[in-house]
Amino acid sequence: MVMPMTKRKRRKYTAEYKAETVRLVRESPKTIAEIARDLDLTESALRSWVEQAVVDAGQGAAGALTTVEREELARLRRENEVLRQEREIPKAAAFFAKEST
Numbered sequence: 001m002v003m004p005m006t007k008r009k010r011r012k013y014t015a016e017y018k019a020e021t022v023r024l025v026r027e028s029p030k031t032i033a034e035i036a037r038d039l040d041l042t043e044s045a046l047r048s049w050v051e052q053a054v055v056d057a058g059q060g061a062a063g064a065l066t067t068v069e070r071e072e073l074a075r076l077r078r079e080n081e082v083l084r085q086e087r088e089i090p091k092a093a094a095f096f097a098k099e100s101t
Contacts, residue, residue: 008042015067021046022053 025035025046032050036043055064065073 018049019053022050025050 021035021039021041025032028035030038032046033043035041036046039046051060052067054060056066056068060066
C-alpha cells in the first residue's frame with residue numbers, strides 16, 4: 001500500500017542544534033540517512049548542514065559561501081529591495097500628480 005506524501009511543516013533549528021547534529025554525523029558510524037531517521041530530520045536537510053559545516057570550516061568548494069556570508073547576502077538583498085521600493089515611490093507620486101492635472 002502506497003501512503004500519500006504529505007508535506008512536512010517547515011521547522012527552525014538553532015545553530016547549536018545543527019552543530020551538535022553535524023558532530024554526531026562525523027563521530028558516528030551510522031549513515032546520514034540513519035541519523036536523519038533517528039532524529040526525525042529529512043536526509044537532505046542534514047546533508048546540507050554537513051556540507052555547510054565543511055564550507056564554514058574553510059574546506060568547501062571555491063566560491064561556496066560561508067554561513068556568515070549567506071546571512072550578509074540575504075540582509076543586503078532585503079535592504080536592496082527596500083531601497084528599490086523607496087526609489088519607486090517618488091516616481092509613482094510624480095506620475096499620479098501629472099495625471100491629475
